[in-house]
Amino acid sequence: QKEVEQDPGPLSVPEGAIVSLNCTYSNSAFQYFMWYRQYSRKGPELLMYTYSSGNKEDGRFTAQVDKSSKYISLFIRDSQPSDSATYLCAMSGTYSGGGADGLTFGKGTHLIIQP
Amino acid sequence: DAGITQSPRHKVTETGTPVTLRCHQTENHRYMYWYRQDPGHGLRLIHYSYGVKDTDKGEVSDGYSVSRSKTEDFLLTLESATSSQTSVYFCAIKGTANTGELFFGEGSRLTVL
Numbered sequence: 001q002k003e004v005e006q007d008p009g010p011l012s013v014p015e016g017a018i019v020s021l022n023c024t025y026s027n028s029a030f031q032y033f034m035w036y037r038q039y040s041r042k043g044p045e046l047l048m049y050t051y052s053s054g055n056k057e058d059g060r061f062t063a064q065v066d067k068s069s070k071y072i073s074l075f076i077r078d079s080q081p082s083d084s085a086t087y088l089c090a091m092s093g094t095y096s097g098g099g100a101d102g103l104t105f106g107k108g109t110h111l112i113i114q115p
Numbered sequence: 116d117a118g119i120t121q122s123p124r125h126k127v128t129e130t131g132t133p134v135t136l137r138c139h140q141t142e143n144h145r146y147m148y149w150y151r152q153d154p155g156h157g158l159r160l161i162h163y164s165y166g167v168k169d170t171d172k173g174e175v176s177d178g179y180s181v182s183r184s185k186t187e188d189f190l191l192t193l194e195s196a197t198s199s200q201t202s203v204y205f206c207a208i209k210g211t212a213n214t215g216e217l218f219f220g221e222g223s224r225l226t227v228l
Binding site for chain 2: 032034036041042043044045046049088090092103105106107108
């Protein structure tokens with residue numbers, strides 16, 4: 001079983017729809033959860049960061065973590081064509097000084113918002 | 116903007132030739148990383164550095180070496196490039212918050228013929 005599972009898509013939705021992107025993981029030591037957005041031929045950019053369980057909202061984006069189910073989600077409200085990108089989830093365990101205990105990534109979900 | 120510059124951004128080379136990719140940062144961050152990104156595999160860690168002359172291996176380090184002689188520069192070297200090393204290479208730095216967030220460069224696209 002992979003440490004982090006993420007559906008690669010593509011996920012195609014009409015403009016204005018609510019988008020739900022998800023990852024599951026197996027390592028119960030993960031405590032820090034991130035979502036990155038990557039446009040074609042660009043580097044990943046940090047979109048949302050959450051610690052432990054709960055919700056975090058930033059504009060049209062909401063990140064949700066359910067540690068009991070080992071499941072994280074990213075919701076995008078009022079989706080726009082400019083949201084079309086690949087979204088990668090990432091997570092890490094207890095911070096212990098950096099290094100290879102940095103981040104474990106999902107493979108990314110390719111999202112297409114149709115005008 | 117995390118102040119990361121990768122060079123070259125694109126390179127085509129032939130099997131067996133040496134290749135060096137450079138990552139330059141302007142913000143004096145201690146931790147720097149090299150990842151490769153391939154379809155179906157996502158981002159995989161090659162090597163990382165936790166200070167000048169301090170480096171360690173990631174999950175896909177075979178065929179790669181790194182060096183960090185200055186805080187601002189982290190070099191990735193392919194001693195003898197192979198076609199399996201055709202990929203997009205990303206440099207990343209760890210942010211100042213102690214939470215594992217990474218900030219990425221724009222990537223270097225390498226094709227080995």
